[in-house]
Amino acid sequence: xxxxxxxxxxxxxxxxxxxxxxxxxxxxxxxxxxxxxxxxxxxxxxxxxxxxxxxxxxxxxxxxxxxxxx
Amino acid sequence: xxxxxxxxxxxxxxxxxxxxxxxxxxxxxxxxxxxxxxxxxxxxxxxxxxxxxxxxxxxxxxxxxxxxxxxxxxxxxxxxxxxxxxxxxxxxxxxxxxxxxxxxxxxxxxxxxxxxxxxxxxxxxxxxxxxxxxxxxxxxxxxxxxxxxxxxxxxxxxxxxxxxxxxxxxxxxxxxxxxxxxxxxxxxxxxxxxxxxxxxxxxxxxxxxxxxxxxxxxxxxxxxxxxxxxxxxxxxxxxxxxxxxxxxxxxxxxxxxxxxxxxxxxxxxxxxxxxxxxxxxxxxxxxxxxxxxxxxxxxxxxxxxxxxxxxxxxxxxx
Numbered sequence: 001x002x003x004x005x006x007x008x009x010x011x012x013x014x015x016x017x018x019x020x021x022x023x024x025x026x027x028x029x030x031x032x033x034x035x036x037x038x039x040x041x042x043x044x045x046x047x048x049x050x051x052x053x054x055x056x057x058x059x060x061x062x063x064x065x066x067x068x069x070x
Numbered sequence: 071x072x073x074x075x076x077x078x079x080x081x082x083x084x085x086x087x088x089x090x091x092x093x094x095x096x097x098x099x100x101x102x103x104x105x106x107x108x109x110x111x112x113x114x115x116x117x118x119x120x121x122x123x124x125x126x127x128x129x130x131x132x133x134x135x136x137x138x139x140x141x142x143x144x145x146x147x148x149x150x151x152x153x154x155x156x157x158x159x160x161x162x163x164x165x166x167x168x169x170x171x172x173x174x175x176x177x178x179x180x181x182x183x184x185x186x187x188x189x190x191x192x193x194x195x196x197x198x199x200x201x202x203x204x205x206x207x208x209x210x211x212x213x214x215x216x217x218x219x220x221x222x223x224x225x226x227x228x229x230x231x232x233x234x235x236x237x238x239x240x241x242x243x244x245x246x247x248x249x250x251x252x253x254x255x256x257x258x259x260x261x262x263x264x265x266x267x268x269x270x271x272x273x274x275x276x277x278x279x280x281x282x283x284x285x286x287x288x289x290x291x292x293x294x295x296x297x298x299x300x301x302x303x304x305x306x307x308x309x310x311x312x313x314x315x316x317x318x319x320x321x322x323x324x325x326x327x328x329x330x331x332x333x334x335x336x337x338x339x340x341x342x343x344x345x346x347x348x349x350x351x352x353x354x355x356x357x358x359x360x361x362x363x364x365x366x367x368x369x370x371x372x373x374x375x376x377x378x379x380x381x382x383x384x385x386x387x388x
Contacts, residue, residue: 065356
């Protein structure tokens, strides 16, 4: 008899655990569905959010929202 | 998100953050202070077509009024939004007026109460308002079917009348103007403030305060790329890149921003993060902010911020 809801075999969307702490002096951000570490030029609190400034791969000066750092 | 909410506060002489019972103008031609306006917020409106006897009113000298020298029935005071091929849905407005003339026999004839409605509509007989035969003796009027209320003189002012109306419902329109029925009357004044809210399809936004007549309407590229709104924010388009291209072509020397609601990225042009107000960040909650071009002249960026703050006053006024 098969189970209606068999235990997960690990298929489906991969949900990694919390990110590892960023290297010294870097900030982790969530971008394009993955965690990346950036070298911050500066940090800024704007309204309810914190943003980190860095130069993105497109060459543009970019501010990205910073999730709580683990 | 399916819909965004737009909301505008429009102030000519009075402000909703205070009951300015002393805001009025003098239209008694025998008075020594004829043509003067008192205690107004921004500017009130004065209609005097006689430029021979009255070449300049006192309120013009004191910058307390906008003078019109034409006598007309329906005056268009502002374009609240003009969305070209997109549609907005007005859901609410509240309009308060201090004026030399009050409601006459019904809700809005010569009431001088500005009403947001679609262009060229006669605000006297706007179909979404109730029948126009409510007598002033029965104020305040409440028609639950039309979700409409009107009050005459809920408080007294130094000189003149107070008229307040409130409506809620749904009005589907691609453009919303602020119209007032002046009744083809000369030597009148009115000071008012209006709150209006509307909904529109969630879209990328062009964030640039524009003058509708001079900066927006003459440019088909802009109209093809995004709609206009008096707030400078609620300007939905179809494609963020098209909006950036059109704005770069038309306004290469001004500051503006485009919000891509799919990528959740706010693009800045002739702006830096320092000039983006916190309230705009809280409203849009962008994931990323990208600087397409930094301002070579900070006054350009500051002008954008000042205009945006002026059109979207936060809190309870200065």
